[in-house]
Amino acid sequence: MAIAGRSEDSLAADSVADALREAAFVRLLASDDSDSLAAAGLLGRALAERGTPFQARVAGQLVGATDDATTVHIGFEGGDLSLPLEQPASETAFGVARDLDCDPDPVLALAGMGEALEGTSAFEDARGQGVVERRPGVAVPVADLTDGLAHTTLVHAPFSGDEEATAAALDGRDDPREVASLLALSVANTDGATPRAAESVARALRPYAITAGESAVSGRCETVGGYADVLRASAREQPGVGLALALGYDAWDAALAAWRTHGTRTHAALREATTERHRGVFVARVDDAPLATTARLLCDFRSPEPIALAVSETRAAAAATEDTDLGDHMHEAGAAAGGDGDGSARRGRARFENADEFVSAFREALP
Template identity: 50%
Template sequence: MAVTGRSERDLAATLTDAGFVRVAPRADGDSIAAAGLLLRALAARSTPFQARVVPLTDDLPADATVPIGFPEEFAPDDRPASAAAADLVRELDCEPDPGLALAGCLLGGDPEAAGVDLDRRSGVGIPTADLADGLAHSTLFHADFSGDETAVGAHLAELADDDRAVASLAALDAVGSEAASDRAATAIERALRPHATPEGPFETAEGLADVLDCLARDAPGVALALAMGHDTRLEALDAWRTHATAAHDAIRGADTGRYDGLFVARINEGPVATVARLLRDFRSPEPVVLVVADDEAGAAGFDGVGEAMAEAGVAVDGMGGGTPSRGVARFDCPPEAFLEAFRGAMA
């Protein structure tokens, strides 16, 4: 039976006596980071466990001891799942990894909830020491040079490796474009003045958050292994680069339309959820974005998105789901039919 809707202290008491724990995070970066924090503590306590990432379109597993990322379950007070996991780990007399806790809370929208203190530095929050690589493949923002390492290199050649100048480059390019949305100036802030993680797998907590978010749907097993502390750095970075390039390319090739309160982008292929988030934050004049491909869709907004994707999926005999701010769906109908179903669900 799942142990949910309880305080971290009560849950810690249950896990302390558990002979076997099944952890089931949803396929989003915050939930996977939270699972990693808990699984590290269980391993340190020699508690046997099994972990499986659950797609956003799937229901809560009946056999999950600790389901993470499901509404009203692991963190019913609307905190990031990673914040709840960090408190739970402390109740288990372990210390949460600060970089992982912060990365998860960044993805959960409340970095202060991590309860950790990491030094900040100037520059941009990327996972690699190679600036051209990191800037070109970051999905913390979308700029004219995004996805094009050669173009980034040309810009960097004029900056003398100055972190502040690099941050200015990213900010001005992401915010200064004629196509930039009003939200771009706020959204770019989470990529700037990153938290250094010298003991972590990547250069910054923001870089780790970016990688986890990209891998949550494309390579959830690699994402979970990374969050657990296994040496999957190179594999994770390869998957991150592939995901990011596809997302930025899809944005440039999208056919877009605007409805009352909804911005729609039609793409041939690409990571629909990431494309939707980037469009919401950096390009959309509307608060909700729907990205539609031939048989799948991704959406990003600020409230009710996952529920709307689930409702729209059911309406077209498909499936959907997600979090309040992001969602995905799969369907076997004309994309226009799903668009209309989603519009109806959001109305």
């Protein structure tokens, strides 16, 4: 129960800040997503500002606490401390940094949150500092629209992943409103698009531009949404690079390279996948692909069912349109196929020995 006048979020930030204030050494373990990466960056920068020694890395699985460090799990439970999973980790980390009397980067926090920015402390700080402003156009990280639209993983359009096809589709257009309209129409009218695609593309339109400030990407990254996309892609393609960027190091060029590779691989996988439609789940069989990103885009732009499942020979990722205890279903199906799985209400991943057995078990696990 919250104390009168205090939100649950602020209480969580207080408790984490109290523990970190007394810590002699901190180990930050972040999940491989933009929110966790941004939160690790915010906490790491705050610890550095206070002179507290720390280590940070992207962890693919739970790691137990150690005797010589205060271990913070970000994006998953465990450790001496874990950021609450009920709200974005980057929002909590922003509050922790402020409670530690540090000056956190609101743009990094907003990039971690990705959506529902308005009303958060980071948004109010960013708006007060004048470092973000809403503008027409599309949420890409770079000024070159061909590059941006070809590699973004915020949407999947007919030209996605192909710079030549993107340039042809743009046909010289550079007016922000025209480009936004082109993207929306391309996504909604392509063969195989679902009604949900028209709603999902809206996340990439009318972005918040990064206009100034002390962020590590100010003057280099165009939009908050583009920053989020680069963080998410690098977290999965080159985790060390993504973490370095979040911590404030000069890793922008390397992170952009990881973002381009990730986008190209994901869009190719979506086009080349063999798909199966079952009751409640749409399955895409892929080879070498970024499974989590493939599942997310499949769910948002191609799946006629509420759950999308991207499956390789020994691994899978899933995304759902609404809360379905997806992580539990992935765990149950993974275990039935000789492996394991985990996740949250709308996201999940698994590893297994036999893909066909896993898909069958997953279908049986659904209510």
